[in-house]
Amino acid sequence: MSPPKKPSPDDIDLFHRSVGTVRKLSSDTVAPPVKRRSPRPRSNPAFESHTPLAGFSGGESPEISAEDTLFFARPGLQQRQLQRLRRGQLRVEAELDMHGMTIQVAATEVARFLAQCRDQHLRSVRIIHGKGYGSREAAPVLKNRINHWLRQQHDVLAFCSTPRDRGGTGAINVLLRSKRSGDTRNP
Numbered sequence: 001m002s003p004p005k006k007p008s009p010d011d012i013d014l015f016h017r018s019v020g021t022v023r024k025l026s027s028d029t030v031a032p033p034v035k036r037r038s039p040r041p042r043s044n045p046a047f048e049s050h051t052p053l054a055g056f057s058g059g060e061s062p063e064i065s066a067e068d069t070l071f072f073a074r075p076g077l078q079q080r081q082l083q084r085l086r087r088g089q090l091r092v093e094a095e096l097d098m099h100g101m102t103i104q105v106a107a108t109e110v111a112r113f114l115a116q117c118r119d120q121h122l123r124s125v126r127i128i129h130g131k132g133y134g135s136r137e138a139a140p141v142l143k144n145r146i147n148h149w150l151r152q153q154h155d156v157l158a159f160c161s162t163p164r165d166r167g168g169t170g171a172i173n174v175l176l177r178s179k180r181s182g183d184t185r186n187p
Helices: 009-019 079-087 103-119 141-152
Strands: 071-073 094-097 124-128 156-161 171-176
Touching: 071 141, 079 156, 079 171, 094 103, 103 124, 103 141, 103 171, 141 156, 141 171
Parallel strands: 094 124
Antiparallel strands: 071 156, 124 171, 156 171
16 A cells, blocks of 8 residues: 555645634533423414313213213214214324323313314314223223213214224214314204
8 A cells, every 4th residue: 555645735725725714622522412301392372272171161970980881972963974983984083192191181181182173174083081990099080071071062073982992991082073164064
């Protein structure tokens, strides 16, 4: 191997013009990385109008056990649509998982989720509430609340427990009212 060739004065001049002015560093250590805060969800002005229990009254439905199947439908829905909902044949367009949430947090998240689904014109969604085995009461607290809350929502046309292979009695499929522009009729 031959020794490296020394750069010509033209090459050295070109290098200095390309790099520009250079100043000596006062330290040769690397600055420690800046600690980043954990990410927080951005607030959405469309959801800010929802109070924690927006549209949810404090009344309760009869107690439901962990293995009870939920079903609710407003009058006038087509039977074929209800069958497809019960069988899980409608494509789920959005999903909310409420595992580990308190009642207050769950109420806020359900209100936000339903508002977001309405704004995005979604029709078929899933809400996972769990069976309540991990709760202090060892009862399905969120399942009972979601059953009561969804019945109060005008935009909820129907809901039912999901098929066994998609969550069973620990989740529900929800059919929402269509909000297409110019659509004045029901589903």
